Structure formats: C-alpha cells, structure tokens
Amino acid sequence: xxxxxxxxxxxxxxxxxxxxxxxxxxxxxxxxxxxxxxxxxxxxxxxxxxxxxxxxxxxxxxxxxxxxxxxxxxxxxxxxxxxxxxxxxxxxxxxxxxxxxxxxxxxxxxxxxxxxxxxxxxxxxxxxxxxxxxxxxxxxxxxxxxxxxxxxxxxxxxxxxxxxxxxxxxxxxxxxxxxxxxxxxxxxxxxxxxxxxxxxxxxxxxxxxxxxxxxxxxxxxxxxxxxxxxxxxxxxxxxxxxxxxxxxxxxxxxxxxxxxxxxxxxxxxxxxxxxxxxxxxxxxxxxxxxxxxxxxxxxxxxxxxxxxxxxxxxxxxxxxxxxxxxxxxxxxxxxxxxxxxxxxxxxxxxxxxxxxxxxxxxxxxxxxxxxxxxxxxxxxxxxxxxxxxxxxxxxxxxxxxxxxxxxxxxxxxxxxxxxxxxxxxxxxxxxx
Amino acid sequence: xxxxxxxxxxxxxxxxxxxxxxxxxxxxxxxxxxxxxxxxxxxxxxxxxxxxxxxxxxxxxxxxxxxxxxxxxxxxxxxxxxxxxxxxxxxxxxxxxxxxxxxxxxxxxxxxxxxxxxxxxxxxxxxxxxxxxxxxxxxxxxxxxxxxxxxxxxxxxxxxxxxxxxxxxxxxxxxxxxxxxxxxxxxxxxxxxxxxxxxxxxxxxxxxxxxxxxxxxxxxxxxxxxxxxxxx
Numbered sequence: 217x218x219x220x221x222x223x224x225x226x227x228x229x230x231x232x233x234x235x236x237x238x239x240x241x242x243x244x245x246x247x248x249x250x251x252x253x254x255x256x257x258x259x260x261x262x263x264x265x266x267x268x269x270x271x272x273x274x275x276x277x278x279x280x281x282x283x284x285x286x287x288x289x290x291x292x293x294x295x296x297x298x299x300x301x302x303x304x305x306x307x308x309x310x311x312x313x314x315x316x317x318x319x320x321x322x323x324x325x326x327x328x329x330x331x332x333x334x335x336x337x338x339x340x341x342x343x344x345x346x347x348x349x350x351x352x353x354x355x356x357x358x359x360x361x362x363x364x365x366x367x368x369x370x371x372x373x374x375x376x377x378x379x380x381x382x383x384x385x386x387x388x389x390x391x392x393x394x395x396x397x398x399x400x401x402x403x404x405x406x407x408x409x410x411x412x413x414x415x416x417x418x419x420x421x422x423x424x425x426x427x428x429x430x431x432x433x434x435x436x437x438x439x440x441x442x443x444x445x446x447x448x449x450x451x452x453x454x455x456x457x458x459x460x461x462x463x464x465x466x467x468x469x470x471x472x473x474x475x476x477x478x479x480x481x482x483x484x485x486x487x488x489x490x491x492x493x494x495x496x497x498x499x500x501x502x503x504x505x506x507x508x509x510x511x512x513x514x515x516x517x518x519x520x521x522x523x524x525x526x527x528x529x530x531x532x533x534x535x536x537x538x539x540x541x542x543x544x545x546x547x548x549x550x551x552x553x554x555x556x557x558x559x560x561x562x563x564x565x566x567x568x569x570x571x572x573x574x575x576x577x578x579x580x581x582x583x584x585x586x587x588x589x590x591x592x593x594x595x596x597x598x599x600x601x602x603x604x605x606x607x608x609x610x611x612x613x614x615x616x617x618x619x620x621x622x623x624x625x626x627x628x629x630x631x632x633x634x635x636x637x638x639x640x641x642x643x644x645x646x647x648x
Numbered sequence: 649x650x651x652x653x654x655x656x657x658x659x660x661x662x663x664x665x666x667x668x669x670x671x672x673x674x675x676x677x678x679x680x681x682x683x684x685x686x687x688x689x690x691x692x693x694x695x696x697x698x699x700x701x702x703x704x705x706x707x708x709x710x711x712x713x714x715x716x717x718x719x720x721x722x723x724x725x726x727x728x729x730x731x732x733x734x735x736x737x738x739x740x741x742x743x744x745x746x747x748x749x750x751x752x753x754x755x756x757x758x759x760x761x762x763x764x765x766x767x768x769x770x771x772x773x774x775x776x777x778x779x780x781x782x783x784x785x786x787x788x789x790x791x792x793x794x795x796x797x798x799x800x801x802x803x804x805x806x807x808x809x810x811x812x813x814x815x816x817x818x819x820x821x822x823x824x825x826x827x828x829x830x831x832x833x834x835x836x837x838x839x840x841x842x843x844x845x846x847x848x849x850x851x852x853x854x855x856x857x858x859x860x861x862x863x864x865x866x867x868x869x870x871x872x873x874x875x876x877x878x879x880x
Contacts, residue, residue, distance in 0.1 A: 218764045225761075232749055548745045551706055553734025554762045555727065642701050645741065 217558045226565035229538065230573070237570055240527075240534040244574025244621060245581065247524035251517055252582035252617050256607040258513030264604045265505045277362055278470040278495040279338075280326055280488060282316035317464035318493075325491055331472050331484040337465035341449045344410040344418060346386070346439060348394040353410065356390070357438035358449065362469060367440060371399035372427030375442040382445035384409070385427040387438065399428035409439065411449060415456030421448055470495065524621060527574070528628035531567050535632035539563060539639075546636050547644025560630075560637035567629020568622050575621035579614050651718065652679035653813065653846055654703060659712035661698050661869075672698040673709070674869035682813070685840045685847040687857035690866035697818065699866060700850045704737055704816045705729050734763050738807030738845075740836075742819035744799045746791035752778070752802050753787040759810040777805040781835060797828035804835055814846040815839070821856060833859065 217225075230237050318326075318337065327335045338360070345353035361367070361375060370388050384407070388399060396402035408420040423445055441449065472484055481497060488495045539546070546559055586607030593606060661673040672695045680686055680703070690696040701707045702714060705721060714721045716732065724732065738759075746755045757765075757774040765773075778784040781801040786794060791802065800820065807815050817836060821829030833856060840847040849860060857863040865872040 217762050221761050221764075228750075544743070544745055545747055548739075548741075549758065549762060550730075551704075551733065551739055552759045552762055553730040553732075555730050558762075642706050645743075645745070 217554060219561075222558060222561050223565055226562050227569050229542075229562070230566045230569040233538070233541075236534055236537070237573070240530045241570050241574035241577065243527035243530045244524065244571060244625070245578040247520055247527050248575040248578025248617055248621050249582045249585075250520035250523055250578075252579045252609070252614060253586060253607070254513050254516035254520055255613050255617070256582065256586055256609050257516075258509055259608040259610050259613065260604070260606045261509050262506050263608050265502060265509070276333075276471050276473065278472060278485070278488075278497055279467055279501070280318070280335075280470050280493045280495045281467045282318055282322070283489060283492050283494045284316050317466060318468055319462055319464060322493070323465075323468055326468060326470060326488065326493060329484070329487050329491060331476070331480060331487065332470050333473065334471045336443075336469050337463075338467040338469060339446050339450045340466065341411060341446070341453050343439065343449070344412055346390065346394070347408045347410065347420075348396070348405060351393065351395045354390060354393055356386075356409070358446075359438040359440045361385075361440045361442070367427065368430040370428045370430045372403035372425070375426060375440065377443055379442065380444045382421065382423040382448050383426045383442040384423045384445055385429050385440040386425055387429050388431055391428060402428055409445075409449065411453055413453055413455040417456075419452050419455070421445070421452055524624055528624050531570055531625050531628040532631055534570070535563055535567055535629055536635070538566070539632045539636045542636075543639065543644045546639055547641045550639070550641040551645065556637040559639075560633045563633035563636050564626055564629040567633070568626045571622040571625025571628075572618070574625075575618045578621075579618055583609055583614075651682075652715075653682040653717065654678075654680040655713075655715045655718075656680075656703070657713045659699070659702060659714065660710045661695075661702060661707070662710045671869055673702070673712075675712070676866070676869070676871055678864060678871060680814075680846060680848065683840070683844045683846055684862060685837065685849070685860040687860040687863035688848065688850045688866060689852060689854065689857045689863055691852065694866045695869040696850050696866045700816055700818060700848065703848060704739070704814075705733055734759055735810060736813050738810065738812040738815040740800070740803050740807050740815060740817040740820045742822040744791075744803050744823075746799060746802060748790065748792035750791060751787070752783075752789050752791055752794070755791050755802055756787075756805045756809055758806060763810065773809055774805075777809040778802075780808070781805050796824050797831060800824060800828070800832050801835070804832070804839075808839060808843075808845065812845060814848060817847065817849045817851075819851055819853075820849065821853065822851075 323335050323337060326332060341358050343356050343358045346356040347353045367374065367385055369385070372385070375383050375385060386394075386402065386407075391399050391402050394402065394407065396405065402425050405425050406422055407425055409423055410418055410420045413419050423441075429440065470488075472481065485495045485497075550556070550559065586609060590606055656676055656678040659673050659676040659678075660671070663670045663672060676695075676699060678699075688696045688699060698707075702709050705714075705716075705724075708722070716736070721729070721732075753771065753774045756777055757770040760770045760773060775784055775787055778787055781804060783798055783801050783805070786798060786802070791799065794802065800823075804815075807817075815836070820836065821832055824832060836847055836849070837859065839845050847860070849856060851857055
C-alpha cells in the first residue's frame with residue numbers, strides 16, 4: 217500500500233465513527249486551546265514589556281546601587297556598620313529601615329571605574345501638585361527621564377536635555393483637568409509644580425510644558441522633567457537643609473559604551489561589584505519582568521499539557537476500540553498481503569489525524585477567543601494601555617502546538633497500532 | 649501431466665506444546681496441479697482449514713515442505729510471503745469480510761491498493777472485475793446495501809482482481825441459500841475453466857466437492873486414502 221493510500225484510508229477510518237472521533241478530539245481541543253492561549257498571553261505580555269522597556273530604555277545605561285553584602289540570610293539581624301552611608305529619614309524610612317546610599321565619594325569612585333563614561337545621581341524629588349493658570353491643584357509625581365529615552369507623545373516634542381530652561385512632559389490625563397482643550401493646546405503653556413522644601417514650606421517652580429505623553433506604562437509615570445527642571449526642583453527641595461550635611465543618593469545612572477559588546481558590559485559590572493556596587497542593565501531589568509511572566513506561562517502551560525496527556529489516553533482508548541472493531545478487516549488485509557508495518561501505519565496515522573483535528577480546532581478556537589477577549593478588554597480594563605495586545609499568536613508557537621499535539625497523538629496511537637500490527641490474520645479472520 | 653503448482657510433503661502443524669499440544673496435521677502429502685479444481689473435505693476439526701491456511705501461506709507449518717511454482721516457501725521472508733499472497737492468491741471466505749461502510753469498488757480493489765497499484769488503474773480493473781460478475785452497476789454502493797449473493801459476487805471480484813493463479817475458497821456457499829449458492833459455484837467453476845485459475849475449495853458440502861475435478865478428504869490430520877473414501 218502506498219503512503220498516500222495509507223493516509224487516505226487512515227483519514228477515512230478516523231471519520232468512520234464520527235461521534236467517537238469527535239469526543240476524543242474534543243479532549244484534545246481543550247488542551248490545545250489552553251496551551252495556545254497561555255502561550256499567546258505570555259508572548260503578548262512579554263512583547264508589551266519589551267516594547268515598553270525598549271522605549272523607556274536606553275541601552276547604554278546601568279542603574280548602580282550600593283552592594284549590600286550584609287543582608288542576613290536567616291542568621292539573625294545584620295550588624296550595624298557606621299561607616300556605610302544610609303538613607304535614613306524620608307517618607308519611607310520607617311517601613312524600609314536603613315537603606316544603603318551612595319555618597320559623593322562613591323560617585324567619584326564609580327566615575328573612575330574604567331568603561332564608565334558618565335555618572336549622574338538619581339535625584340528623587342517628591343512633588344506635591346501641578347497647577348495651570350486658573351486650574352485646581354492636582355497631585356502628581358515626578359518621573360525619571362534619561363537621555364535617549366523615547367516617550368510616546370500625543371503632542372509637542374521631546375525634552376531638551378542641554379538647555380538650562382526647565383521643561384516638562386505631562387501625561388495626557390492631566391490635559392483636561394488643567395483646563396486645556398486638547399494636548400496641542402497644553403504644549404507651550406507654563407504650569408506651576410508645587411513641592412515642600414526642607415523647612416516644611418510649600419514652594420513652586422514654573423515650568424514650560426513641551427509635550428503631552430500618550431498613556432502607557434511610561435505615560436502614567438507622572439511629570440517627566442528635563443535635567444534643568446530636576447536640578448531646579450532638587451535645589452528647591454533642599455532649601456533649609458544643613459548645607460554641610462552629605463548628599464546621599466539611592467542610585468546613580470552610569471552611561472557606558474554599548475557597542476563594546478556584552479563581554480565589556482559584564483567586565484564593567486564586575487569591576488563595579490568589586491568596588492562595592494550593584495549594577496543593572498536595561499536587559500537585566502527586563503529580564504526580571506519576563507522571567508516572572510515566563511514562570512506564570514510555564515505553570516499555566518503545564519496544566520494545559522496535563523490536559524493533553526489526559527486527552528492522549530482518550531486517543532489510546534478510542535483506537536483500541538477501533539482495532540477491536542476492525543479485527544477482521546485487518547486480518548483480511550493481512551491475508552491479502554498487507555505488511556504489519558503498513559497496518560501499524562494505518563492506525564498510528566489515524567491517531568495523528570485525530571490529533572491534527574483536535575489541535576487545529578483548539579488553536580482556531582484560541583485565536584478566535586483571543587480576538588474577542590482582546591476586543592472586549594481594549595474597551596474595558598486595558599483601555600489605558602493601548603500598546604498592550606494581551607494575546608499575541610506567534611505563527612511558530614501555534615505551529616509548534618499543532619505539531620506537538622500530533623506527535624503526542626502519534627505516540628498514543630502506537631500502543632493500539634502495535635496490537636493491530638501483531639494480530640495474526642487467521643485468528644483475526646475467525647474472530648466473530 | 650504438468651508439474652504441480654503446489655506440492656506438499658509430510659506437512660505437520662502442531663498448536664501448543666507439551667501436554668497441551670494439538671496435532672492439527674500429522675504428515676500430509678498433496679499435489680495441486682495448475683488449473684485443476686480441488687475440494688478439501690472433512691469434518692470440522694479434521695484439519696482441513698489448517699491445511700488451507702498453510703497452502704495459502706497464511707501460516708507456517710511446524711515441519712514439512714510446501715513448494716509453490718517449484719519454490720520452497722519455508723525459506724521465504726515475511727515480506728516475500730506477503731507479496732506472494734497478494735500477487736498469486738485470491739480468497740473467498742464463508743463470511744464475506746467486506747468493509748460494510750466502504751463502497752463496493754473500494755472493497756474489490758483492496759488487493760490492488762495493498763499492492764500499490766495507481767488509483768486510475770485500480771478503478772479500471774475494479775470495474776472490469778465487477779463487470780465480469782455482472783454487478784458493475786453496484787460499484788458505487790455501500791457494501792452493506794447488497795444482498796448475500798451480490799456480496800459473494802463482490803468477494804469473488806475481489807479474489808480475481810489481482811489475476812491470481814489460485815483462488816482459495818473456504819465454505820464459499822455456506823452462508824447462501826441453495827439457489828444463490830449454486831450460482832456462485834457456477835461462477836467459480838467458470839473462472840476455473842475459462843481462465844485456468846486453480847481452485848481450492850474447502851467444504852463439507854459433498855455435492856460441491858463432487859463438482860470439483862478431484863477431492864481429498866482429511867481426517868484426524870491425515871489425507872484419507874481414496875479407497876477408504878469410497879468405502880466411507
């Protein structure tokens with residue numbers, strides 16, 4: 217029997233008992249559906265993360281923090297080291313305890329590390345409000361912007377990092393409350409940012425709005441300042457402090473040459489660690505997100521695979537019944553010269569056909585469901601994240617699911633197929 | 649006299665071992681000449697079906713030799729046996745063994761499908777074989793929708809589609825009423841006469857056996873000598 221005839225006949229056999237095949241395939245549909253959907257969610261979220269972080273990100277920046285090697289690992293509390301600078305006080309102090317901080321000397325050490333092009337401390341300023349002429353005061357936080365960072369703008373243009381004029385990009389959600397008719401109307405306006413200085417007085421800083429950010433992970437991050445504004449706000453916030461007190465920073469940004477290659481980056485990070493600093497590249501930060509997502513997807517996929525294993529037992533069962541039913545047919549075909557290998561092929565191809573049917577239907581159902589859910593969510597809870605496609609169906613993944621399920625179905629079919637292949641034609645023909 | 653088509657010498661077939669051993673055949677010698685019609689008769693349990701299975705190369709003997717066209721068959725591989733059965737033999741069984749859900753043409757062309765004959769040739773030869781038995785109009789019907797006599801004609805079409813040298817018929821009329829049965833017998837003997845296809849019929853129907861050129865009786869795993877047969 218030719219291979220094409222084997223496939224044709226196996227295909228026809230799969231449809232002989234339609235109800236039984238449908239029910240068996242249904243179990244596979246459920247597994248393939250779940251597997252496709254979880255993978256699509258994983259791909260969707262990870263793609264969104266990658267896009268977002270890539271737009272935030274500037275790939276030549278390391279975030280440097282003091283290396284904390286005194287963290288107790290179940291051996292009781294760490295011994296206090298008076299030589300290490302800590303950020304105590306501030307709004308978080310009570311909750312977080314002493315936090316290691318970078319001093320001006322640390323910044324110099326970092327700057328002197330080979331491979332470091334530039335160091336800038338992360339300046340955290342707590343804003344109280346934003347106010348346009350005639351509007352109410354609205355709470356706002358101060359975001360962070362690095363040179364090269366790309367912000368999705370609804371209107372206006374990017375921040376000028378070299379000017380000494382304070383500039384800000386505001387989220388789109390502030391446009392209407394601040395009394396502007398549309399994003400373009402807000403561009404060029406001057407608003408007041410209010411903050412509390414060290415003496416407890418609320419002071420304001422005038423700033424020009426140069427852009428309005430689209431919503432997105434970054435768009436919700438608050439007011440995005442240029443360095444001139446950050447410096448101005450930072451200086452304002454320090455009014456009333458003891459000028460002799462050391463300036464401490466939670467972290468610093470280090471720029472380096474990204475073209476030097478991953479080895480050079482690793483060397484730089486090792487050098488910083490030797491000097492007592494932890495550092496993270498954008499990829500490291502992205503990796504944290506994606507590894508969490510990947511873990512969730514892995515767990516969900518594991519459940520889907522369990523469903524598929526259960527479904528494959530259904531295939532075994534169905535084919536054993538088919539072998540039983542077709543004992544005489546198999547016996548006759550063997551008497552007429554069909555080899556055992558071809559008999560095996562007939563039944564295992566039939567199993568694979570059932571696997572193909574189930575997985576194709578499951579994948580199709582997953583894609584349709586993904587579309588419907590995406591559309592529903594886009595108008596609902598995900599409306600604020602226009603960049604997020606919750607389900608991304610990667611053709612290779614989808615193809616992989618279909619082929620994987622077919623392979624599982626084939627394996628499930630081998631057991632009944634072997635029994636059919638071994639059947640003795642004479643006793644098969646006597647079977648009543 | 650021409651050389652025998654199938655020659656059997658000292659054929660033994662034992663099922664099981666030791667105390668449970670059942671000796672189905674205990675030294676059968678038999679020659680089947682090309683073009684003859686031979687009836688193998690005997691009571692049930694006599695070993696006649698076992699003999700037919702061995703002759704048809706469906707099973708291997710415990711000992712003894714079977715030569716086909718002068719070739720010793722015990723040395724043939726599984727693959728060669730399959731090919732030999734497919735090319736040389738046609739089978740007609742008491743039960744029709746048709747795939748009820750498949751079209752008549754599909755059933756008839758099964759040996760050609762197994763042989764790997766292209767679809768177009770299969771169809772042409774299948775229709776020709778059905779025409780030979782006067783049921784080419786049933787080619788598209790499901791096998792299930794036919795009467796018993798029509799089914800047996802389909803079975804015979806299937807048996808002769810590969811232009812076999814031998815047709816093995818195991819109780820070919822056992823499931824048919826006498827009228828249909830004799831019609832089917834007529835077809836088989838006609839094939840034997842006009843196309844020279846050797847016919848080996850296993851039956852306990854003595855009338856059918858009498859119509860054959862020759863008949864051998866099997867009892868207790870041995871060929872009963874002709875004289876005793878007459879006496880019986």
